[in-house]
Amino acid sequence: MVLDDHAVVRHGLVSRLADEHDLAVVGSYATSRELLDALGTQPAEIILMDFSLGPTDIDGLNLIRALKVRHPNSKTLVISAHYSAATVALALKAGARGYVGKNQDLSEMITAVRTLAKGRIHLHPEMAAEIATRAESALEHTDAQALTQSTGLSPREREVLRCCLEGMSVTQIATKFSRNVNTISTQKQAAFRKLGIRTDNELFKIRHQLDKT
Structure with missing residues (x-):
């Protein structure tokens, strides 16, 4: 199928x-x-x-x-x-x-x-x-929700990061939660600043560390 x-x-x-x-x-x-x-x-x-x-x-x-x-x-x-x-x-x-x-x-x-x-x-x-x-x-820490339990991140910032880790775009996340695209983008960038990263690739690289902070 x-x-x-x-x-x-x-x-x-x-x-x-x-x-x-x-x-x-x-x-x-x-x-x-x-x-x-x-x-x-x-x-x-x-x-x-x-x-x-x-x-x-x-x-x-x-x-x-x-x-x-x-x-x-x-x-x-x-x-x-x-x-x-x-x-x-x-x-x-x-x-x-x-x-x-x-x-x-x-x-x-x-x-x-x-x-x-x-x-x-x-x-x-x-x-x-x-x-x-x-x-x-x-591979030992692949649950996306657990990976975003980083100190300093708001619940909605964690939610946005979880969706990013699942491969969703900003537009798809906005549609999923019935929010404005600019709001999602702002939350994503705020989370990135708190984590000290700038790109999605950097997010994936540190994903196994997020549940340790």
Whole structure:
């Protein structure tokens, strides 16, 4: 089954998968609700899903967790533009069995699907090496909410950082909480100042330290 809120991307993935004689797409959906409803009647060995869905949909981490609990026989493969060691580690910790960046060739996706079908985890070798060398300690502290319990941060600043760690943009966070984009941006920048950082990359690098301060 394929899940992506962008119709062009969704149809492109389905078309590419259909080229493989040994693979069959049993469903293609734009929302998590459609996917979960379909899984109630039609099992799927592999679920290929985007990490960041529509602004009113469930976030990627919670969906991965829900799939792991409700459909343990299905293996989740994430394909997303959010492709950093921190995001990949979060997804794997939540229960994903593989992760492919949307900047990678579609052949990587096909390889990943077959790897999961064999019961193995799939990561591109470079990503696997990056996680092993840069995120070993972070893998022990991958709950995004716990990571933002830093002294000096307000509850809303922690909330914004949690969403950032889950791969959401400022606009998506504003929509999720029905707040002004400028308000979210101000809260994010205020949190960054308190943490002594300036970019999202720096946030991901210190994420394993936030629950120690």
